[in-house]
Amino acid sequence: MAKLTMTVNGRTLSADAEGRTLLSDFLRGGLGLTGTHVGCDTSQCGACVVHVDGQAVKSCSMLAHEAAGSTITTIEGMANADGSLSTLQQAFQDHHGLQCGFCTPGMVMSAAALLAENPKPTEAEVRHHLEGNICRCTGYHNIVKAVLAASGQDVSGVGIAAE
Amino acid sequence: MPKDGGIGASTKRREDLRFLTGNGRYTDDINLRGQAFAHFLRSDVAHGRINRIDTAAAAAMPGVLRVFTAADFAAVGGLPCGWCVTDKHGQPMREPKHPVLADGKVRHVGDPIAVVVAETYAQARDAAEAIVVDITELPAAINMKAALAPDAPLVHDDLPSNLCYDWGFVEDNKAAVDEAFRTAAHVTTLELVNNRLVANPMEPRVAVGDYDPWNDQHTLYTTSQNPHVIRLLMGAFVLGIPEHKLRVVAPDVGGGFGTKIFHYAEEAFCTFAAKQLKRPVKWTCSRSEAFMTDAHGRDHVTKIELALDKDNNFTAIRTETYANMGAYLSTFAPSVPTWLHGTLMAGNYRTPLIYVNVKAVFTNTVPVDAYRGAGRPEATFQLERVVDKAARELGVDPIELRRQNFIKPDQFPYQTPVAVVYDTGNYHATLDKLLEISDIAGFEARRADSARRGKLRGFGVAHYIEACGIAPSNLVGQLGARAGLYESATVRVNATGSISVYTGSHAHGQGHETSFAQVVAEMIGIDAKQIDIVHGDTANTPMGMGTYGSRSLAVGGSAIVKATNKIINKAKKIAAHLLEASEDDIELKDGKFSVAGTDKSVDWAGVTLAAYVPHNYPLENLEPGLEETAFYDPSNFTYPSGGYGCEVEVDPETGKVEIVAFSAADDFGNIVNPMIVEGQVQGGLAQGIGQALLESCVYDDNGQLLSGSYMDYAMPRADDLPMFKVDHSCNTPCTHNPLGVKGCGEAGAIGSPPAVVNAVIDALHRAGHTHVTHIDMPLTPARVWAAINGN
Ligand code: FES
Ligand code: FES
Numbered sequence: 007m008a009k010l011t012m013t014v015n016g017r018t019l020s021a022d023a024e025g026r027t028l029l030s031d032f033l034r035g036g037l038g039l040t041g042t043h044v045g046c047d048t049s050q051c052g053a054c055v056v057h058v059d060g061q062a063v064k065s066c067s068m069l070a071h072e073a074a075g076s077t078i079t080t081i082e083g084m085a086n087a088d089g090s091l092s093t094l095q096q097a098f099q100d101h102h103g104l105q106c107g108f109c110t111p112g113m114v115m116s117a118a119a120l121l122a123e124n125p126k127p128t129e130a131e132v133r134h135h136l137e138g139n140i141c142r143c144t145g146y147h148n149i150v151k152a153v154l155a156a157s158g159q160d161v162s163g164v165g166i167a168a169e
Numbered sequence: 170m171p172k173d174g175g176i177g178a179s180t181k182r183r184e185d186l187r188f189l190t191g192n193g194r195y196t197d198d199i200n201l202r203g204q205a206f207a208h209f210l211r212s213d214v215a216h217g218r219i220n221r222i223d224t225a226a227a228a229a230m231p232g233v234l235r236v237f238t239a240a241d242f243a244a245v246g247g248l249p250c251g252w253c254v255t256d257k258h259g260q261p262m263r264e265p266k267h268p269v270l271a272d273g274k275v276r277h278v279g280d281p282i283a284v285v286v287a288e289t290y291a292q293a294r295d296a297a298e299a300i301v302v303d304i305t306e307l308p309a310a311i312n313m314k315a316a317l318a319p320d321a322p323l324v325h326d327d328l329p330s331n332l333c334y335d336w337g338f339v340e341d342n343k344a345a346v347d348e349a350f351r352t353a354a355h356v357t358t359l360e361l362v363n364n365r366l367v368a369n370p371m372e373p374r375v376a377v378g379d380y381d382p383w384n385d386q387h388t389l390y391t392t393s394q395n396p397h398v399i400r401l402l403m404g405a406f407v408l409g410i411p412e413h414k415l416r417v418v419a420p421d422v423g424g425g426f427g428t429k430i431f432h433y434a435e436e437a438f439c440t441f442a443a444k445q446l447k448r449p450v451k452w453t454c455s456r457s458e459a460f461m462t463d464a465h466g467r468d469h470v471t472k473i474e475l476a477l478d479k480d481n482n483f484t485a486i487r488t489e490t491y492a493n494m495g496a497y498l499s500t501f502a503p504s505v506p507t508w509l510h511g512t513l514m515a516g517n518y519r520t521p522l523i524y525v526n527v528k529a530v531f532t533n534t535v536p537v538d539a540y541r542g543a544g545r546p547e548a549t550f551q552l553e554r555v556v557d558k559a560a561r562e563l564g565v566d567p568i569e570l571r572r573q574n575f576i577k578p579d580q581f582p583y584q585t586p587v588a589v590v591y592d593t594g595n596y597h598a599t600l601d602k603l604l605e606i607s608d609i610a611g612f613e614a615r616r617a618d619s620a621r622r623g624k625l626r627g628f629g630v631a632h633y634i635e636a637c638g639i640a641p642s643n644l645v646g647q648l649g650a651r652a653g654l655y656e657s658a659t660v661r662v663n664a665t666g667s668i669s670v671y672t673g674s675h676a677h678g679q680g681h682e683t684s685f686a687q688v689v690a691e692m693i694g695i696d697a698k699q700i701d702i703v704h705g706d707t708a709n710t711p712m713g714m715g716t717y718g719s720r721s722l723a724v725g726g727s728a729i730v731k732a733t734n735k736i737i738n739k740a741k742k743i744a745a746h747l748l749e750a751s752e753d754d755i756e757l758k759d760g761k762f763s764v765a766g767t768d769k770s771v772d773w774a775g776v777t778l779a780a781y782v783p784h785n786y787p788l789e790n791l792e793p794g795l796e797e798t799a800f801y802d803p804s805n806f807t808y809p810s811g812g813y814g815c816e817v818e819v820d821p822e823t824g825k826v827e828i829v830a831f832s833a834a835d836d837f838g839n840i841v842n843p844m845i846v847e848g849q850v851q852g853g854l855a856q857g858i859g860q861a862l863l864e865s866c867v868y869d870d871n872g873q874l875l876s877g878s879y880m881d882y883a884m885p886r887a888d889d890l891p892m893f894k895v896d897h898s899c900n901t902p903c904t905h906n907p908l909g910v911k912g913c914g915e916a917g918a919i920g921s922p923p924a925v926v927n928a929v930i931d932a933l934h935r936a937g938h939t940h941v942t943h944i945d946m947p948l949t950p951a952r953v954w955a956a957i958n959g960n
Contacts, residue, residue, distance in 0.1 A: 024291065040198035041191015043423075045371045046456040050879035053371060081191035091189060099185040102848045106678030107188025108371040108423025114189065133888040140879070142371050142424050143678045145855030145917075146887040148848060165892040 010074050014039065015083030023070040029063075030054040032070035033080060041081040041111050045140070052139030055112040055119075056080045062119035064138070081111035084118065094118055094156040101161070103152035105143035113139050117153045126157050174690045174697030176908075179844035182683045184676075193421045196375035196392050201449035204377065205234050207439060208293035209452070210283045210300050211461065212275035215309040215533040215872020216322060219273055219282065223301040227285055230299055232292030234446055237284045237438070239272040245441065248432055249406040250498040251398075253649040254507050254529070257337035262529070265325040267497035269407065269434045269441075275304065276324055276496035277533050278874050279461025281434055286442055286450055309533040309872035313470060313491040316532050324496055324531040333494050333503065333529035338511040342586065346524040349485035353476035357559035362945045363547045365468035365493065365866040367882060368540045370677070372423020373454040374463065378439030382447060385414055389440045393419040394429045394675050395715020398652070400707050402432040402500065408441055412707075415440075419705045422677035426856070427539040428463045429677065430717050431500035435462075460877045465866055466540020468493035469506060473551040475559050483574045485522040486514055488551065492529045492537075499538035503529065508648050509544030509636070509718075515585035516552045517596045517632050517810060518574040523586045533872045539717065541856055541918040545635045553631040553923035558942055561934065567927070568630055572600060575632075581901075589636060591808045593901035594836060600632060602834035603812035606894050612816070616935070625819040626829075627932025630812060633920035637912035638723030638807035638903070655802035656720070657711040658728035660689070660736050662795035664781035666774035668693075668700045670732075673713010674725030675704050679849070679914065681721060684842045688726055688908065692733045694760040695773055711798055719912030722841060723807050723903070730907040731799035739795060740776045746787045747771050747779060807903045807911040811835035813854075813920040815928040821936070824954025826862055826929055832894040833920070838903040838911035846913045847895045853917020854893055859885040860918070861925035865947050883947075922946060933957060 011020040014037060021036035033039045033056065042065055045053035049067040056065045057079040084092055091099065094117060104110040113136065120127060120135040127135065132153045133146070141149060147165055155161045174180055187193050224236040247266040254262045271280045283300050287293035310316035310324055316331040324331055337343065350356060377390040387410055393399050396417040403417075404410040422429060435452050442450040454462065469490050476485040492506035511525035556574075560567035575596040576583050583591045612628055619626035639645075642653035657673040670689060674681060682702045690697035704710060713725070737757060744762035745752040754765045763770035779786055780795040816830040833850055840846050863883035867875040876882040902909030929948055933941045933956070941956045 026291070034197075035200075039191070040195075041193075043195075043372070044197075045373065046879055048456065048878045048880055051371060051456070081189075085190050091186070095189040098189055099181055102182065102844050104185060104188055105680070105848060105852060106370070106372065106422065106424040107184070107193050108195065110188050111191055129892070130888075133890075136887040140371060140884050140886060142369055142426070142856070142884070143852045144848060145851035145853075145885075145893065146890055147851040147893050150887060150892070165894055 010070055012073055012075060013077045015079060025071060027070045028066050029068040029070045029073050030065040033065060039080050039082055043108055043111055045108065052112040052116060053109050055115040055139065057115060057119065062116055081114060084114060094121065097152040097156035101148050101152040101155055103144065103149040109139060109141040113141065113149055120153070121157055126159065129154060174687055176687055176691040176841050178687060178842065180683055180687055180697065180842055182680045184680060184682045195372055195421045195423055196377060196390050197453050199377055199390050201377060201379055204449035204451050205286050205288060205446060206290045206293050207284050207286050207442065207450050207452040208290065208297050209281045209435070210297040212271065212278060212280040212282055214275060214304060214306045215278050216307040217275050217304040218307060219271065219275060220303040220305060222283055224283060227296040227299040230292065230296035232288035233296045234286045236300065237270065237442065239268060239270045242269045245269060246407045248434060248437070249402050250503065251402065251500045251651050252504040253651065254334050254336060254503040255649060256334040257340050262334035262503055263328050263332070264498060265328060269437050277535050278872060279535060280496070284438055286446060311532055311534065311868050311870055311872050313493055313530040313532060316530050317528070324533055331531040333531055336507050336527045338507070338525045339587065342522055343524045346485045346487050346522045349522050350474065350476050350487060353484055354479040355477045355563060357475045357555055357562055358472065359551070359555045359558050359943060360472045361551060361554060361943060363467045363469040363471065363550055364860060364946045366466045366540055366860055366864050367460055367866050368426040368428035368463060368466055369884060370424030370426055370428060373456055373459045374429065374433065374435065375453045376436045376439040377449060377451045378443035379449040380444040380447065386416070387414060387440055387444065388416045388418065389436055390418045390420065391436050392422050392429055394422065394425040394677060394717055396675065396705060396707050397673060397713050398715055399432050399436060403437050403440065407437045416708045419675055425677045426541045427466065427543055427717060430715070431464050431538055457878055460882065461535060461874055464499045464536050464538035465495065466537065467547060468537050469547045471551050473555045475555045477559060481563060481565060481570060481573060483518050483520040486520050488514065488525050490527045492527055493534065494529050494531050495534045495536035496531065497536050499536035502536060502538040504650070505539050505544040506547070510548050512587045512589050513545050513548035513634060513636060514552065515587050516549065517576060517634050519576050521586055534868055541853065542915040545915065546919045546922060549631065549633045549919050550923045554926060554943065557927045557930065571632055572597065589806060591634070592805060592904045594808060594810050595899060595901050596632060596810060598899040599810060599834045599836050600812040602896055602899050603630065603814050603832055606834060606896050607814040607816070607830065607832040619818050625821055625932040625936040627817050627819065627928045627935060629815050629924050629927025629931050631920050631923035631927060632812045633916065634808055634810045635915060635919055636806035637719035637809055637915065638803050638906065639718035639720045640806055641804055642802050652714065653802070654714055655800050656725040656728045657713045657798065657800050658725065658732040659711050659796065659798040660729065660732040662736060662777050664778055666695070666699065666777040669703055670700060670729055671703045671710040672725050672729060673710055673715065674721040675716045677716070679716065679721060680842070680845045684722065684845055685726060685729055687841055688729060689733050692730065692737065693773060694758060719809070719914040722908065722910045723906055723912045724801060724803055726908055726910065727803070727906045728799050728801035731801050732797045735797035735799060736795060742791055743776045743779050743786065744771050747775065747785065804905050807838065807906070809835065809837050809911040809913065809916055811916060811920060813924040815921070815924040817925070817928040817932055819929060819932045819953060821957055824950035824952070824957065826948055826953060828858060828891050828925065831891055833917065834896045834899060835913065835916055836899050836901055837897055837913045838900055839909040840897060840900070841910070843897065846897060849913045850895045850917045851893050853915060854921050855885050855890055857918040857921030858890060858925055861922040861946050861948060863889065863947050929953065
C-alpha cells in the first residue's frame with residue numbers, strides 16, 4: 007500500500023492503493039467515484055473510459071500508480087459548472103442515447119474525446135471512434151445520433167421511417 | 170393530454186439525469202460499513218468427481234474470514250426451478266437438485282466449488298488459489314444428440330439418462346399432422362441450429378448480503394429484474410427465511426435481457442454468509458465469470474417441415490427440436506422451448522395443423538434459460554426460414570407466399586391450432602408498410618449499383634408474432650408454472666396532490682420512471698412531474714412479478730391504471746361532498762373535478778388535501794386518505810407482430826456480410842412514449858443482428874468454453890450496424906388490457922435474425938448461387954464464403 011495523489015475533476019485527492027490496483031478500481035473504491043463503470047476484465051467494453059491528462063483512457067487498462075500526479079476527468083466532472091448537463095450530455099438525453107445507463111459514462115467520455123479532436127465527425131467516423139465502447143441496450147442508433155447532434159449537425163431525418 | 174407528459178408524448182427520460190452525470194446507483198456502487206468480499210473458486214473442468222477439498226491453507230491466509238464449501242450448505246435447499254413441464258406421456262420432467270455449491274460433482278466449467286470471504290477482494294482471490302481441490306475428470310456430455318445416446322456420460326448420476334423431458338404439442342394432433350404430410354402437394358424440410366448466445370447485459374451481476382441480528386432481518390441487494398421473485402425463491406426454497414424477514418433490493422440495474430430474471434447461487438451465498446459472519450458480504454462478478462455463470466440463451470437444434478397444397482396454401486407444420494438445458498435447470502428454463510416456443514409455431518399464418526416435439530437435454534454446460542424473446546425467436550426463426558425456403562423451391566415470391574397465407578384482418582380474434590387466441594393484428598398492413606419504408610421499388614437500382622462494385626445485394630423479409638404481456642395466472646398454472654404472473658401497483662396520493670406510484674415491475678433500461686408517470690398524468694390530468702415511480706425494493710412495493718416477456722406496461726401498467734381508477738373513484742366521492750353534488754355528476758378533466766353542466770369545481774389538490782385533512786368530509790361513509798393498491802392478472806397474452814426487412818451486401822471474395830439497411834414495421838397496439846418504444850426496437854434489432862452475424866457461444870467437445878470473453882465472443886459494435894428505420898403506425902390496439910398496449914421489448918430480437926439470413930440467401934440466389942439453401946448463424950465470413958464455394 008502506498009499513498010497516491012491525483013487531481014480528479016479539479017480536486018486534489020489522495021488515497022492508499024496497492025501496486026496492483028487498477029485505476030478504475032481506485033476511482034470507484036478508493037475515491038468513491040462510482041460513475042466510472044467496470045463492464046469487463048479484458049479492456050474491451052469501454053464502460054470505464056476517463057480522461058487522463060486530456061486523453062481518453064480505459065481506466066481498467068492502467069494501474070492507479072501510473073496515474074499518480076495526473077489530471078483526471080471522470081463522468082462526475084462533465085456537467086457544466088452550474089450543474090446543468092453539458093451539450094453532449096444533453097444530446098444523449100434529447101436523443102435517447104441511453105437506456106440502462108451502464109455504458110453511458112464511458113460513451114460520453116469517449117465521445118467527448120472525439121469531438122475535442124474532430125468537432126464535425128461524419129456518422130462513419132462516430133461509429134468507428136466508438137468501436138471500443140460496447141452498448142447492449144441501444145443498438146447505437148441513438149448514441150450516434152446524439153453525438154452528431156452534439157456536434158451541431160442536423161439529425162432530424164436520421165432513421166425516420168418514410169411517411 | 171397534459172402538456173409534454175401524457176400518453177403518446179416522447180417525453181424525455183427523467184432517469185437520464187442521474188445516469189448521465191455518474192450518479193446512478195447500481196448494486197456495485199453500494200458499499201456497506203464493515204463489508205467483506207467473496208470470491209468463488211470455480212471448476213475448470215466440465216465434468217468431474219470431487220474427491221477432496223482442502224481449505225486449511227486458504228483459511229490461514231491474510232484477511233481471510235472463512236472458506237465455505239458444500240458441507241456448509243448441507244441444511245440448505247437447492248436452487249429451485251419455477252416451471253414443471255409435463256412430457257408427452259403425462260409424466261413430470263426430471264428435476265435434479267441444483268446445489269448452491271457443487272456437492273460431490275462439478276457439472277460445468279464455472280460450477281462453484283468453494284468460496285473465500287476476506288477483508289478485501291484481492292485477499293479473497295489470493296486465498297482461493299491456495300485451496301487444494303482433487304477432482305477426477307469425467308467424460309463430458311456436450312453435444313445434445315450424443316448426450317442422449319445410451320452410453321453417454323450422465324450429467325446427473327441419479328437420473329436414468331440426460332433427457333429432461335420429451336414434449337409433444339399438440340399431442341392429439343400428431344396423427345392428423347402426419348396424414349397432412351402424406352397427402353401434401355409439396356413438403357419443404359429445413360434443419361437448422363439456433364445458436365447459443367450469452368445475454369451480456371453490460372453490468373455484470375452483483376450481490377451484497379446484509380444481516381441485522383437484533384431484528385433477525387436479512388437484506389440482499391442484487392442485480393435482478395424481479396426482486397420479489399428472488400425473495401420468494403430464495404427465502405422459501407433455499408434458505409428458509411420468511412418474507413417479512415427478507416428484503417430484496419434491486420436498485421439501478423444495468424440491463425437484464427432475461428439473464429437477470431433467475432435466482433443465482435451467489436445471491437443465496439451472500440445472504441447466507443452475511444448471517445454466518447455477521448458482516449455484509451459482497452460479490453461482484455467479473456466478465457469472465459459472467460460468461461461461465463450467467464444463464465445462456467437459445468441453443469436449439471431443429472428440423473422443421475412445412476406441408477403445402479397444390480395452390481401453395483400451408484396445410485401442416487411438423488417440428489422436432491433438441492433444446493439444451495445445460496447442467497441444471499435454471500429458474501424458468503423448461504418453459505422456454507415449450508410453452509414460449511410451441512405456442513408460437515402458427516406465426517402469422519393460417520396453418521391448420523401443427524405438431525411440435527421438443528427434447529430437452531442436460532449437458533455439461535452452463536444452464537440455458539430465457540434470453541430476450543425466449544422461445545419466440547426460436548419459433549420465428551425456423552418458421553420464417555422454412556417459408557422462405559419453400560418459396561424458393563416453388564419458384565414463387567417469398568413475400569407473396571407469406572401474404573397468401575397470412576391470417577386475414579377480418580379473422581381476428583383468431584384461434585390457432587397451438588392453443589393461443591390472437592386478439593388483434595393486421596399483418597397485411599405491417600408487411601405493406603415495411604415494403605414502403607424499405608423502398609423496395611428502388612431495390613433493383615441499388616442491386617445494380619452493388620453489382621458494379623462487385624458486391625451481391627439481397628433483401629430479406631421476416632414477419633413475426635410474439636406472445637407477450639405474460640401471463641394469465643390460471644392458464645400458466647395449468648401449463649406448469651409454479652408462480653402467478655399478475656402485477657401489482659400501489660398509488661399513494663399525498664396531501665398536496667403529489668403522487669408516489671409503487672410498482673412491482675422493474676426497470677433496467679426501459680424508462681418506466683418516465684412512461685409510467687405519463688400514464689398516471691394522463692388519467693388524472695396533472696403534470697407528470699408531480700408523479701414519482703418507485704420500484705425495485707420489496708420493503709416498499711407490493712408483491713410483484715417483475716419485468717420480462719415484454720410485460721411491464723401491458724401487465725404492470727394495467728395494474729397502475731386499475732389502482733389509479735380506484736383513486737379517481739374515491740376522489741370523485743370526495744369532490745361530490747365538497748361540491749355538494751351527486752357523485753354521478755362529477756367529471757374529472759385536466760386535474761379538476763367539476764359538476765356537469767355547472768361552473769362549480771374543485772381542483773386536484775383541493776380534493777387530496779380534504780382526503781388527509783378531513784374537516785369537511787363524508788367520514789360516516791368514506792375513510793380518510795387517498796391510497797389504493799391493485800393487482801392485475803391479464804386475461805390473455807398480448808400479440809405484438811410486425812414485418813422486418815433487411816438489405817445486405819455480400820462480398821463474394823471474402824464472404825463478409827454488411828447490413829446496408831434495416832427497416833421494421835411493428836404493431837405494438839397503443840404507444841405511451843414513442844421515443845422509448847423506438848429505442849427498445851433499435852436495441853432488440855442490434856441483438857438479433859448480433860445473433861445472425863456475430864455472436865456464438867462455443868464449447869469444445871470436452872466442455873471447455875471457447876468464447877469466454879469479449880475477445881472471443883463477438884458483441885455487435887457501433888460500426889457493425891446501420892441506422893434503423895422504425896415504424897409503428899400500423900397499430901391494432903390490444904382488446905383486453907385497459908391501455909390497449911402489447912409490449913415492445915423483445916420484438917427486435919425476435920424478428921431480425923431470419924430477416925438477415927433470408928437477405929443473405931436472397932443475395933446469393935440472385936447471383937446464381939442457388940445451391941445455397943441455408944447457412945447456420947452466425948453468418949461469419951468463413952461460413953458464407955464456404956457456402957458460396959460449395960464447401
Ligand atoms: S472495464 Fe475497462 S474496458 Fe471494460
Ligand atoms: S445503455 Fe445499457 S449498455 Fe448502453
